[in-house]
Amino acid sequence: MTEPLHELFRYHTWATLRLLDYCATLPAELLEFTAPGVYGTIRQTLAHLITADAGYLSRVTYDVSVRIASTASLPLDTLREHFVKQSQGWQYVLDHIDRFDPTMPAREDHPDLPHALNLFLNQAIHHGNDHRAQVCSILGANGLDVPEIDGWMYWFVTRAIPLSE
Numbered sequence: 546m547t548e549p550l551h552e553l554f555r556y557h558t559w560a561t562l563r564l565l566d567y568c569a570t571l572p573a574e575l576l577e578f579t580a581p582g583v584y585g586t587i588r589q590t591l592a593h594l595i596t597a598d599a600g601y602l603s604r605v606t607y608d609v610s611v612r613i614a615s616t617a618s619l620p621l622d623t624l625r626e627h628f629v630k631q632s633q634g635w636q637y638v639l640d641h642i643d644r645f646d647p648t649m650p651a652r653e654d655h656p657d658l659p660h661a662l663n664l665f666l667n668q669a670i671h672h673g674n675d676h677r678a679q680v681c682s683i684l685g686a687n688g689l690d691v692p693e694i695d696g697w698m699y700w701f702v703t704r705a706i707p708l709s710e
Contacts, residue, residue, distance in 0.1 A: 547639050547640075547642055550639050550642075550666065551636070551639050553670055554632070554635045554636065554639060554669075554670070555703070556696060556699045557632075557635075557669065557670055557673045557674075558628070558629075558632040558635075559694075559699050559702075559703065560673070560674075560677055560694040560695075560699060561594065561595075561628055561673055561677060562625065562628065562629070563692055563694050564591070564677050564680055564681075564692060564694055565591060565621055565624060565625045565628065566625070567692040568587055568591065568621055568680070569621045569622065569625075571587075571689070575587070575687070575689065576588040576621075578683050578684075578687045578689075579683055580682055580683045580686035580687070582682075583679040583680075583682055583683055584676060584679055586683075587680050587683050587684070588617075588621075589617065590676050590679050590680050590683070591621065591624060591676075591680060592616035592617055592619065592624060593616075593676060594672065594673060594676040594677070595613065595616060595624050595627055595628050595631070596612075596613050596616045597672055598628070598631055598669055598672065598673065599611050599612050599613045599627065599631050600612055601665045601668055601669045601672070602631055602634045602635060602638070602669070604647055604649070604661075604665055605638055605645050605647050605662060605665045605666075606634065606638065606645065606647075607647065608634075611631065611634060613627055635669070642662070645662055646659075646660060646662060647661050647662055647665060648660070648661055649661040649664065649665075677694060681694070
């Protein structure tokens, strides 16, 4: 039963694209804003979110072509295009989940981790939420509007449920 996983990744896609689209309406100089305790600037944080997401997908699928070499200078619309493709890749993984059984190779700080699919799925969702929240913190800390991208808004928007006034 992968429907809950599909829903989580649909939310991950929706929230990230909604945030990218909102940030694309901002003047370029505002994308260089940051705040204490976050990853970097708005642009850097969005680029990192998308690059890391591609890395997780690549590790699940063993497809290195999914990886993005450098996103630091890419315009938001190009980042968006990458993320849309990645989201399709995640949906493919979830549609064929029994085909994937990635192993996270050993490093100094942890042993070889076979059957790491759940780890990568969890990390993709967590990492996306973490950095979307950081971008929203930067926006709010700098007096800018913050788009509603929480689970409630996703549910209302995707189910066309009218919000009470």
